């Protein structure tokens with residue numbers, strides 16, 4: 001299976017919304033699913049603004065999206081919507097770029113007040129690109145994502161649980177993988193009995 005494409009729409013580094021993508025990568029890896037990170041901020045700015053799809057880096061990004069069985073899009077909330085950087089990339093895609101694909105939208109914002117931006121701003125754009133299935137999004141406020149030096153991050157437990165559920169749904173509905181349910185296997189040497 002080609003890698004799941006993770007689109008990072010923040011112009012900032014380090015980035016809380018991108019940290020959510022790293023957490024998704026780890027959770028997909030636990031299922032032996034490969035993910036590929038597309039940092040839109042690394043694409044050539046002039047080509048993005050001019051929607052120049054002949055630029056090699058842009059053409060590669062569009063091809064990676066076409067190949068991916070499922071997409072995860074992460075954005076910071078900017079002025080109650082998604083980032084302009086993300087919009088420059090979405091605007092240069094073919095009209096049916098997401099046809100047949102399952103998409104998981106993620107966003108971070110300064111406070112919980114704009115959590116609906118995922119639904120009223122980003123979701124219609126993904127829909128217009130033909131996504132087959134747009135999963136319920138995951139929103140986190142800045143206080144729930146702590147960026148640690150050396151590029152590490154820490155997610156609040158409740159957020160981590162929501163992301164785990166979202167990845168589970170993505171794996172089941174977007175990648176047709178069996179649902180992981182029940183308890184994790186316990187090594188025999190760890191089993192303790194009392195009689």
Ligand SMILES: Cc1cc2nc3c(=O)[nH]c(=O)nc-3n(C[C@H](O)[C@H](O)[C@H](O)COP(=O)(O)O)c2cc1C
Pocket residue numbers: 010011012014015016017018075076077078079080081108109110111112113114141142
């Ligand atoms: C230009 C700008 C506009 C912002 N607008 C909003 C906003 O309307 N609502 C909100 O909750 N946070 C807003 N924020 C805060 C960011 O959404 C928040 O810090 C987010 O986690 C940043 O994500 P990032 O680290 O991935 O860039 C804004 C930040 C910037 C820089």
